[in-house]
Amino acid sequence: MKKTFFITTPIYYVNDVPHIGHAYTTIAADVAARYKRLAGYDVFFLTGTDEHGQKVQQAAEQAGREPQAHVDDLHVRFKELWVRFSISNNDFIRTTEERHKKVVAEILQKLYDAGEIYKDSYEGWYCMADERFWTEKDLVDGNCPECGRKVDKIKEFNYFFKMGQYRDWLVEHINQNENFIQPRSRRNEILGFLKKPLDDLCISRPKERLSWGIPLPFDDQYVTYVWFDALINYISVHGHLEQIKDSDYWPAAHQLIGKDILTTHSVYWATMLKAIGLPLPQNIFAHGWWTVNGQKMSKSLRNVVEPNRLIDQFGVDVIRYFLLREVPFGLDGDFSHKALIGRINSDLANNLGNLLNRTLNMLKKYFKGELPKPDVKGDEDAPLTAKSAEVIKQVDALYDELAYSKILAKIWEFLDAANIYVNDTAPWNLAKTDDGKKRLATVLYNAAEACRVTAILIAPFMPETADKMMKQLGIDTPVDQQGLDSIKKWGWIQAGTQTHQGTQIFPRIEDKAAAKILESVTLGDDDSISEKPTEANGKGQITIDEFMKVDLRTAKILEAEKVKKSKKLIKLKVDLGTEQRQVLAGIAEAYEPEQLIGRTVILVANLKPAKLMGHESQGMILAGSNDQTLILGGFDGDLPPGVRVK
Numbered sequence: 001m002k003k004t005f006f007i008t009t010p011i012y013y014v015n016d017v018p019h020i021g022h023a024y025t026t027i028a029a030d031v032a033a034r035y036k037r038l039a040g041y042d043v044f045f046l047t048g049t050d051e052h053g054q055k056v057q058q059a060a061e062q063a064g065r066e067p068q069a070h071v072d073d074l075h076v077r078f079k080e081l082w083v084r085f086s087i088s089n090n091d092f093i094r095t096t097e098e099r100h101k102k103v104v105a106e107i108l109q110k111l112y113d114a115g116e117i118y119k120d121s122y123e124g125w126y127c128m129a130d131e132r133f134w135t136e137k138d139l140v141d142g143n144c145p146e147c148g149r150k151v152d153k154i155k156e157f158n159y160f161f162k163m164g165q166y167r168d169w170l171v172e173h174i175n176q177n178e179n180f181i182q183p184r185s186r187r188n189e190i191l192g193f194l195k196k197p198l199d200d201l202c203i204s205r206p207k208e209r210l211s212w213g214i215p216l217p218f219d220d221q222y223v224t225y226v227w228f229d230a231l232i233n234y235i236s237v238h239g240h241l242e243q244i245k246d247s248d249y250w251p252a253a254h255q256l257i258g259k260d261i262l263t264t265h266s267v268y269w270a271t272m273l274k275a276i277g278l279p280l281p282q283n284i285f286a287h288g289w290w291t292v293n294g295q296k297m298s299k300s301l302r303n304v305v306e307p308n309r310l311i312d313q314f315g316v317d318v319i320r321y322f323l324l325r326e327v328p329f330g331l332d333g334d335f336s337h338k339a340l341i342g343r344i345n346s347d348l349a350n351n352l353g354n355l356l357n358r359t360l361n362m363l364k365k366y367f368k369g370e371l372p373k374p375d376v377k378g379d380e381d382a383p384l385t386a387k388s389a390e391v392i393k394q395v396d397a398l399y400d401e402l403a404y405s406k407i408l409a410k411i412w413e414f415l416d417a418a419n420i421y422v423n424d425t426a427p428w429n430l431a432k433t434d435d436g437k438k439r440l441a442t443v444l445y446n447a448a449e450a451c452r453v454t455a456i457l458i459a460p461f462m463p464e465t466a467d468k469m470m471k472q473l474g475i476d477t478p479v480d481q482q483g484l485d486s487i488k489k490w491g492w493i494q495a496g497t498q499t500h501q502g503t504q505i506f507p508r509i510e511d512k513a514a515a516k517i518l519e520s521v522t523l524g525d526d527d528s529i530s531e532k533p534t535e536a537n538g539k540g541q542i543t544i545d546e547f548m549k550v551d552l553r554t555a556k557i558l559e560a561e562k563v564k565k566s567k568k569l570i571k572l573k574v575d576l577g578t579e580q581r582q583v584l585a586g587i588a589e590a591y592e593p594e595q596l597i598g599r600t601v602i603l604v605a606n607l608k609p610a611k612l613m614g615h616e617s618q619g620m621i622l623a624g625s626n627d628q629t630l631i632l633g634g635f636d637g638d639l640p641p642g643v644r645v646k
């Protein structure tokens, strides 16, 4: 029978601007999903967006649009970020989709018919922003205890789910299932919460107050409370109720959440499932919060760790690695650029980068890059292969606990062992004698296999890096096809493989560059980052007419020379079909003039001319850049000069 594995992130609130916290949960789920796929599981990894409720309705109203159009636009920000972060989700569910709404209605009707839902009057203090009622004693100075806003006294009829009756059962379930809520501190928190009587859950909102929700199937004057609606996403993705019951993917192996939504998941969700007659997830794992450089995340601090900006600056894999290595999953953590740079230099450039580089270097030097057949065995071999077997086993067990930081520490123990192996065998000495060369073949074969084992082990965390390593090792079989089994026995890599040493996978960040980065993250240097939730529908966007004002054209480079006394500028003569222009471009650090001639680039043709270092520039050439690289924009086919680009 095929082993299945279902893992979920929360569905993210669609009005939120995606930040490092969202990325953290999603990357964590992605790593577990990728590992289980490597291990041969049939994996289903789900994420999505929560799109109903008062705040969405209000934001849409403010933007002067229909809520559906509003969420159709906003949810894309999450989808796009997940593509950038190499997230391998199998589905992306939105609570405004028909497939979801149908199942919510089906479940509500079933519970209503079974007497699990009843109507009653309710009086309390209502906070509009938080969409919830408070009792008199909850209030702080007469205001909402959560957000401090003014609350309104409201009396109304609503529908309630009989949650309270399940308290004893839930306590029993938590006690009997050690791993149901992790980490342990969170489990204790919920057991503490359940010592008090458990209220029934108000699951409706009158339509007159809130229309943006799923209508109750048995009373069209009401819509469903957002949480009751949202939680069902984890099962509605599998189809209607009978299909869910038959699904190989339910119950979930892990449901990852932030610690702020622990109660909704371990109490509301658990009792809902009980009432529906479905098994509970095997594990709900609540992770901690990130501070930034020792401070609580505020708006300006959020900009500093804005996910897209971090990717531009450091690369996807570095961020994926750092977030899961720096802090044990479940605890609060601090994001500091200093610690990040430290990790890049010590763990990635030194430890990982060195092993790969020197292995490939020596293969090139002593065997023309061709992997030799192992020949003479030595005392150093057994400890290396034993360490590999030990680490692979330990890593597998640690995945059950989602102990990402420990997993990486284990993998780095193996890397240390491999680097020590190279030091102790001293290939540079072996190369000096004929006898030594026989031993050298074995040593470099083993070093290359150690690189491959490492690449497979880090692949769930750093998929791009693993692919790059395989390429340099000359292995065409993709990582997922090699699979975890390929490293359980030493010696999968084939003698005769032609390795290709490429660029360093993780260049060191030198002190000067590090200082520059640290300076740039001091607060308030940049307010342009995407902290613009709803402006996206107003001033943040331009119309097609506005865009068309920019006259972009293909231009062929005819001549190129460096501008004297300038480090960055190259003077170009370009052909626009109808005319030739002189353009200055700040690309000298990335391109040699000779590389540029004959190339077709994109020119902003109607830019006002400007003088740069005494030369007139009649236009601007488009290029993409981050701190490390600059690459000219272009086309993946041939176009004649002067063609409009749009």
Ligand SMILES: [Zn+2]
Pocket: 127, 128, 129, 130, 144, 145, 146, 147, 148, 149
């Ligand atoms: Zn509030």
